[in-house]
Amino acid sequence: MANESGILVVAEVAEGALASISAEVLAAARRLADELGQPVQAALLGQGVEPLAQELIAAGADKVYVVDDAALAEYQSDAFVPAIEKICGEANPSVVLMGQTDIGRDLAPRLAFRLETAVAMDCMDLAISDGRLVMTRPCYGGNANAQHTCKTMPQMATVRIKSQEPLAPDASRQGEVVKVAAGIDPSAVRTKITGRRKEETEGIRLEDAEVIVGGGRGMGSVEAFQTLEELADLMKGAVGATRAACDMGWYPIPKQIGLTGKVVSPALYIAVAISGASQHMAGLSGAKNIVAVNKDPEASIFRYCRYGIVGDWKAVIPPFLNKVRQLKAQ
Amino acid sequence: MHIICCVKQVPDPETPASQFKVDEATKKVLPVPGIDPVADEYAILGVEAALRIREALGEAKITVLCLGPEAARDAVKKALAMGADEGIQLTDGAFEGGDSYATARALAAAIKKLEPFDLVLCGRQAPDWDVGVTPSIIADVLGLPCVTRASEVKVSDGTLQVERVLLDGFETVETSLPAVVSVSNELGEPRYPQLREIMAAAKKPVAVWSAADLGVDASQVGAAGSLLSLDRLYVPVHEAKCEFIEAETPEEAAETLATTLREAKLI
Numbered sequence: 001m002a003n004e005s006g007i008l009v010v011a012e013v014a015e016g017a018l019a020s021i022s023a024e025v026l027a028a029a030r031r032l033a034d035e036l037g038q039p040v041q042a043a044l045l046g047q048g049v050e051p052l053a054q055e056l057i058a059a060g061a062d063k064v065y066v067v068d069d070a071a072l073a074e075y076q077s078d079a080f081v082p083a084i085e086k087i088c089g090e091a092n093p094s095v096v097l098m099g100q101t102d103i104g105r106d107l108a109p110r111l112a113f114r115l116e117t118a119v120a121m122d123c124m125d126l127a128i129s130d131g132r133l134v135m136t137r138p139c140y141g142g143n144a145n146a147q148h149t150c151k152t153m154p155q156m157a158t159v160r161i162k163s164q165e166p167l168a169p170d171a172s173r174q175g176e177v178v179k180v181a182a183g184i185d186p187s188a189v190r191t192k193i194t195g196r197r198k199e200e201t202e203g204i205r206l207e208d209a210e211v212i213v214g215g216g217r218g219m220g221s222v223e224a225f226q227t228l229e230e231l232a233d234l235m236k237g238a239v240g241a242t243r244a245a246c247d248m249g250w251y252p253i254p255k256q257i258g259l260t261g262k263v264v265s266p267a268l269y270i271a272v273a274i275s276g277a278s279q280h281m282a283g284l285s286g287a288k289n290i291v292a293v294n295k296d297p298e299a300s301i302f303r304y305c306r307y308g309i310v311g312d313w314k315a316v317i318p319p320f321l322n323k324v325r326q327l328k329a330q
Numbered sequence: 331m332h333i334i335c336c337v338k339q340v341p342d343p344e345t346p347a348s349q350f351k352v353d354e355a356t357k358k359v360l361p362v363p364g365i366d367p368v369a370d371e372y373a374i375l376g377v378e379a380a381l382r383i384r385e386a387l388g389e390a391k392i393t394v395l396c397l398g399p400e401a402a403r404d405a406v407k408k409a410l411a412m413g414a415d416e417g418i419q420l421t422d423g424a425f426e427g428g429d430s431y432a433t434a435r436a437l438a439a440a441i442k443k444l445e446p447f448d449l450v451l452c453g454r455q456a457p458d459w460d461v462g463v464t465p466s467i468i469a470d471v472l473g474l475p476c477v478t479r480a481s482e483v484k485v486s487d488g489t490l491q492v493e494r495v496l497l498d499g500f501e502t503v504e505t506s507l508p509a510v511v512s513v514s515n516e517l518g519e520p521r522y523p524q525l526r527e528i529m530a531a532a533k534k535p536v537a538v539w540s541a542a543d544l545g546v547d548a549s550q551v552g553a554a555g556s557l558l559s560l561d562r563l564y565v566p567v568h569e570a571k572c573e574f575i576e577a578e579t580p581e582e583a584a585e586t587l588a589t590t591l592r593e594a595k596l597i
């Protein structure tokens with residue numbers, strides 16, 4: 001298809017509301033589209049999702065394609081891929097963007113295949129050069145960055161969570177809402193979801209926490225994480241962990257921070273007994289201040305730190321906790 | 331039951347960041363003397379999943395498939411030592427420099443040649459480019475269902491049950507066979523081959539196939555068949571300057587840190 005125009009954002013809905021990643025991706029799309037002189041389109045898929053279209057317009061979209069279909073009530077790639085393919089047929093975008101989320105990770109490569117194009121996954125930075133989309137993504141566990149362009153159209157990327165600042169919603173923005181009938185054939189959906197178990201978390205979600213205390217393999221036990229929870233509670237924060245600590249069963253898997261876990265952006269991250277492997281730090285690119293306690297002065301974590309203490313956490317964290325409690329009481 | 335496991339060989343992801351270097355001119359990662367490449371750990375978990383299925387069913391033939399240079403044989407041997415039956419190596423200059431699409435197309439062609447098969451197991455993402463798209467593309471090329479990021483893979487009565495890892499929990503999915511599944515680290519620890527098994531693996535057959543053996547045109551694979559161009563590869567710099575808090579005792583250091591963070595209004 002020639003004369004592609006517009007940047008299409010695949011929006012995400014979670015539990016009836018727009019997922020925060022949607023506004024982040026729309027903000028990136030808006031910036032790129034303004035530079036190209038093209039419109040921003042959004043694809044909104046699900047059941048009963050039409051009322052969310054205005055929110056997408058307020059977040060930067062000019063035109064929203066809505067597919068409201070019972071077959072889209074839950075994410076299944078076999079249903080979502082043909083629906084978005086249909087929207088792409090109508091919108092004919094030059095660029096397709098979505099979040100590097102549970103859905104984006106699964107959907108993007110399959111959609112790209114259908115559109116006979118390539119996707120750059122987990123991009124941190126998107127720019128325009130000579131009219132083409134330049135996509136920068138970390139690779140080798142965060143040790144290197146790769147810059148790609150796509151040889152085919154549409155150019156496609158998934159965007160790392162928290163890597164883009166959303167625009168302040170503007171309720172006065174005007175846009176068009178177009179309904180698209182997907183005509184999804186239920187028999188084409190080859191997978192069946194038979195169960196889902198959400199790991200409920202009490203208190204503040206990692207993604208929203210302003211203070212996060214992270215624990216690593218050097219914590220040594222499940223019990224040690226209780227000390228970190230006590231500390232986090234005191235600072236109205238949350239506890240996260242490295243993959244090593246989650247693999248040991250010391251902390252729940254949904255609390256893993258990093259390349260294959262959560263991406264977080266706290267104002268303060270306190271890394272306790274964490275070596276600072278690039279794959280862990282990949283989840284902390286948005287952290288504003290990092291502090292570490294590690295007994296090894298050579299640990300990589302200190303390369304990312306504002307403050308550091310070289311020492312055994314067992315000797316440092318309890319008096320730290322007491323002092324924080326005392327300061328908070330003042 | 332015939333299970334095909336796709337295993338890639340990658341530079342050791344545990345390479346210390348201080349030793350990790352790239353050649354910006356050729357856009358390649360430089361090998362580190364003394365640190366050998368390894369089999370992709372997620373793909374090795376795919377092999378583990380295959381072995382668990384074989385144990386549960388009582389029988390299954392497991393074929394290992396690896397696209398890479400001659401030296402990638404070590405990755406195939408590792409999977410054979412774990413218990414896989416035979417290996418296929420796709421080695422041909424034409425395969426080099428391929429993006430995920432070109433690589434997946436070559437792997438899919440080899441899988442087709444290995445028909446009949448019931449299940450293709452891959453890793454969730456190879457720890458070199460950290461992409462995680464090859465399994466989906468293989469599935470689409472072959473027209474098969476695909477389930478990504480599995481923490482458990484079971485086969486019963488000819489259907490596949492997979493538990494998948496989501497960011498906030500787990501999901502169970504059922505699908506028909508044949509299918510493609512990618513495996514995540516939550517599957518658990520892979521078995522560690524014993525010396526006897528390593529010796530036995532040396533005798534297991536490993537075939538080497540070229541692009542011509544697969545009947546694919548050289549323009550469809552490797553750098554020529556790629557859709558994504560790599561324009562630049564570089565090592566980002568982290569310029570944070572760490573202020574180490576020094577004190578007579580750990581208690582004192584801890585208290586100074588707390589006061590410093592308080593003054594900076596961070597707590």
Ligand SMILES: Cc1cc2nc3c(=O)[nH]c(=O)nc-3n(C[C@H](O)[C@H](O)[C@H](O)COP(=O)(O)OP(=O)(O)OC[C@H]3O[C@@H](n4cnc5c(N)ncnc54)[C@H](O)[C@@H]3O)c2cc1C
Binds near residue numbers: 260261272280
């Ligand atoms: C493809 C891929 C994806 C990955 N994804 C992730 C991811 O998403 N998240 C993630 O976290 N990891 C991930 N990893 C793993 C990552 O490479 C590291 O192995 C992991 O982050 C290490 O965790 P750690 O720092 O807890 O353990 P270690 O590296 O073992 O470090 C433990 C640290 O604790 C210190 N220590 C020990 N005892 C004490 C003590 N008593 N007091 C103070 N300090 C002490 C040690 O000096 C050491 O620095 C991934 C790896 C790969 C290959």
Ligand SMILES: Nc1ncnc2c1ncn2[C@@H]1O[C@H](COP(=O)(O)O)[C@@H](O)[C@H]1O
Binds near residue numbers: 373
């Ligand atoms: N060259 C290769 N040879 C064999 N398997 C591969 C190759 N590249 C990718 N794979 C498989 O696809 C998975 C995901 O890879 P990727 O999409 O590159 O992140 C890996 O864990 C492997 O199982």
